[in-house]
Amino acid sequence: MPQIEVQETGDPGDGLAAVVALRRLADRLEDAAVEQAIGAGWSWSEVAEALGVTRQAVHKKHSHRLAAAGVAPRRR
Amino acid sequence: MIRTDGEFVRVVLRLAQAEAVADQSPSIEAEHMLLALTAPQGGQARDLLAEAGLDHNAVQLALAADVERSLALVGVRLAAGRMPRSSYFPGRKPRLGASAKWVLHRAVAASRGGSENRIEPRHVLVGLLNARVGSVPRALDLAGIDRPALIARALAG
Numbered sequence: 001m002p003q004i005e006v007q008e009t010g011d012p013g014d015g016l017a018a019v020v021a022l023r024r025l026a027d028r029l030e031d032a033a034v035e036q037a038i039g040a041g042w043s044w045s046e047v048a049e050a051l052g053v054t055r056q057a058v059h060k061k062h063s064h065r066l067a068a069a070g071v072a073p074r075r076r
Numbered sequence: 077m078i079r080t081d082g083e084f085v086r087v088v089l090r091l092a093q094a095e096a097v098a099d100q101s102p103s104i105e106a107e108h109m110l111l112a113l114t115a116p117q118g119g120q121a122r123d124l125l126a127e128a129g130l131d132h133n134a135v136q137l138a139l140a141a142d143v144e145r146s147l148a149l150v151g152v153r154l155a156a157g158r159m160p161r162s163s164y165f166p167g168r169k170p171r172l173g174a175s176a177k178w179v180l181h182r183a184v185a186a187s188r189g190g191s192e193n194r195i196e197p198r199h200v201l202v203g204l205l206n207a208r209v210g211s212v213p214r215a216l217d218l219a220g221i222d223r224p225a226l227i228a229r230a231l232a233g
Contacts, residue, residue, distance in 0.1 A: 014146070016209075017142070017211070018150045022147065022152070024159070025154075025160075028159045028161075029160055031160070031162040031163075032161065035163055064165060065163055068163070068165035069165065
């Protein structure tokens with residue numbers, strides 16, 4: 001199991017900076033992973049369940065972007 | 077309320093919005109305004125940054141180094157040092173984020189007492205450099221920039 005080690009630098013700014021960077025990374029990962037899933041044939045419902053959100057929420061957040069990129073679910 | 081009138085403010089915000097789009101960011105933040113100042117329209121701010129060795133590429137590298145360092149603190153390393161990419165289509169253009177609003181607040185403060193209280197490029201630069209926290213001061217420190225000296229040169233006009 002990979003171990004994640006959080007370094008204690010004693011500077012609260014470092015911790016906060018890590019939070020900001022991780023949030024940004026999480027957003028980008030979500031965009032990339034949702035696109036990959038839909039492109040691979042996942043339904044919006046399946047993506048929503050994997051993310052722990054409603055189908056409406058994930059569809060609202062990602063569908064326009066993916067439609068513009070020509071990525072569409074293969075089945076509903 | 078932030079006064080966004082003034083020709084240069086409109087120019088820099090438009091440039092910063094383009095930087096936010098290129099960054100796939102949902103909002104315009106301080107780092108996008110710093111990148112915007114390196115454009116030709118950045119005028120005196122661009123010149124001051126260039127004198128300190130900060131062109132667009134150098135600023136991007138400094139900001140990326142800050143993200144990389146911040147992630148490393150919690151044991152995360154990006155492959156090829158890059159965030160994951162995906163198709164990007166802004167449903168609506170990025171809006172002004174909190175850190176950018178702070179920059180404008182400080183730029184207004186820096187412009188007070190000037191000939192027409194007009195916000196000039198150097199005031200926006202001071203607004204960025206006067207930040208004590210956030211990605212911009214961290215990135216500039218990583219790049220070895222002497223921020224107090226740069227602020228002094230900007231205020232000297």
